Amino acid sequence: MKISETAKLFHTKDNFLLLTHKNPDGDTLGSAAALCSALRRAGKTAFLFPNAEMTEKYRSYAEPFHAPEGFEPSFTVAVDVASETLFPPCFSGEVDFCIDHHPSNTHYAPKSLIAPSKASCGEVVLQLIKALNGDLSEEEADLLYVAVSTDCGCFVYANTKADTLRAAAELLDFGADNQTLNVKLFRKVSRARMKIEGMVYSGMEFYRDGRISLATITQRMLLEAGATEEDLDDISGLAGRAEGAILSITVREQSDGSTRFSLRSSPEVDCSAICSVFGGGGHAMAAGCTIHSPVEKAKRMMLDVIDEVWK
Amino acid sequence: MKISETAKLFHTKDNFLLLTHKNPDGDTLGSAAALCSALRRAGKTAFLFPNAEMTEKYRSYAEPFHAPEGFEPSFTVAVDVASETLFPPCFSGEVDFCIDHHPSNTHYAPKSLIAPSKASCGEVVLQLIKALNGDLSEEEADLLYVAVSTDCGCFVYANTKADTLRAAAELLDFGADNQTLNVKLFRKVSRARMKIEGMVYSGMEFYRDGRISLATITQRMLLEAGATEEDLDDISGLAGRAEGAILSITVREQSDGSTRFSLRSSPEVDCSAICSVFGGGGHAMAAGCTIHSPVEKAKRMMLDVIDEVWK
Structure with missing residues (x-):
């Protein structure tokens, strides 16, 4: 599906559960968390499936959106999950929609929004949130900056394209605090x-x-x-x-x-x-x-x- | 002066000598070399003052543009040089123009193009070259990518702004090979x-x-x-x-x-x-x-x- 069709579809749904992938990285967690926030701003109930494999590095970005026990989703969206083999342990439901950027995506979901030219799933979610709500909150900009920047090693990896840099610039315009995030994500080590x-x-x-x-x-x-x-x-x-x-x-x-x-x-x-x-x-x-x-x-x-x- | 006025002035001059600063970094060398190439494309004779303090890391970008012995400039432009105390050793001529981004620039040159909001001088030279020639060559895009990316640690330092990322995106559009350059500049070490x-x-x-x-x-x-x-x-x-x-x-x-x-x-x-x-x-x-x-x-x-x- 296209961005605009996806936004229209999402406006007709509610009780979203957003699924991140196994061994979750910044792109899957940041993208899902940003989308979760945007869906809530659009008046929806939305949560993240609590991914037990999440590391400390990304916990603070995703955990606040975790679904409470007993949450019954009516629409499940996989974010940055290329195939069913990459579902996190303990997830057993059905996926209704998939948002991804991996060229290897197996099209396992009934409906998908896949942009294989993008370096990160965060870039796809950026477009989707704009289509959903017209803008991004500062928190969403931060979360998508986590997604985009970690997937390309802060713009140093070979997957960094002009579009990646432009998406990051747009996130800064929406208030992403790259200064603080870069220190946390790329500078400080234990x-x-x-x-x-x-x-x-x-x-x-x-x-x-x-x-x-x-x-x-x-x-x-x-x-x-x-x-x-x-x-x-x-x-x-x-x-x-x-x-x-x-x-x-x-x-x-x-x-x-x-x-x-x-x-x-x-x-x-x-x-x-x-x-x-x-x-x-x-x-x-x-x-x-x-x-x-x-x-x-x-x-x-x-x-x-x-x-x-x-x- | 403004970008467009600077371009007009440069079109009236010839026999350019471009000056880089003491302990030259990627920004001063990349910016000066790119401008040198652009001036030549505009039909001018242009060279870099051979900066004896240049390190191996940047030699291949700047050395091909070094002035031959005995070159007599008629218009000298300092690039990314904030004050006269930062002139390289052995330089003894007069500076006619200064292009810079340092807020601390002392306005030592008779005429200047200074953009203190920019993270790198490369971003100023990018605008100037477009005003001079309408476009950039791939080589100039590479050289300005060296300038912009090294001055912000490949977009990780606190000086990285939305404009910095957009300038880099534009350089990629003009053909800068960020993949090869990132490996050389940020990945490989002795x-x-x-x-x-x-x-x-x-x-x-x-x-x-x-x-x-x-x-x-x-x-x-x-x-x-x-x-x-x-x-x-x-x-x-x-x-x-x-x-x-x-x-x-x-x-x-x-x-x-x-x-x-x-x-x-x-x-x-x-x-x-x-x-x-x-x-x-x-x-x-x-x-x-x-x-x-x-x-x-x-x-x-x-x-x-x-x-x-x-x-």
């Missing part, structure tokens, strides 16, 4: 995260004249830093900062003694081909696999396979 | 820089329940990491990443044995008041000073003064 980064950078290994960079994170390091899973958000990005590295590898010792690999590369190396040797998979430029061996042995196995696959 | 970051994060100290974060960089660390001054670009930003830190301090051991402090804070602490005790200065939220004592002793002196000034 002390445990800083410690882990210190250990990762100090222990970086380089191979093939620096064309391969390798970062290792062991259970012992996590213990020493007092780090939890939340402190490791996007940790696979660190190894790739190394100038000259074409293939970056992040090695994580698992609590069961196996070793998890995350590979990222420039187009000249096929990460997926390498990881598939160990039963893993992914894309050409980002893939992963698990080797059921201790870290040092697993690293050697991985480097041997890389030597074979990438001549 | 191996020496990674090592230094590892050491800094591993050695972070916290005081007053984490409200003070302190990073130390010694001569020995630089030697061990093989780091040069260029690898330390914006290193004072690292300590401030710590969640909960209101005052962040970066301590650098100097080669003469003295100790250099850089302080950054939230509004509740006056960095300038602290640094002035040691004969330093700056702003309330960012200041610096030198203590002529070895690192450990100097740190204790600094922390004692902080305890006195910040109750």
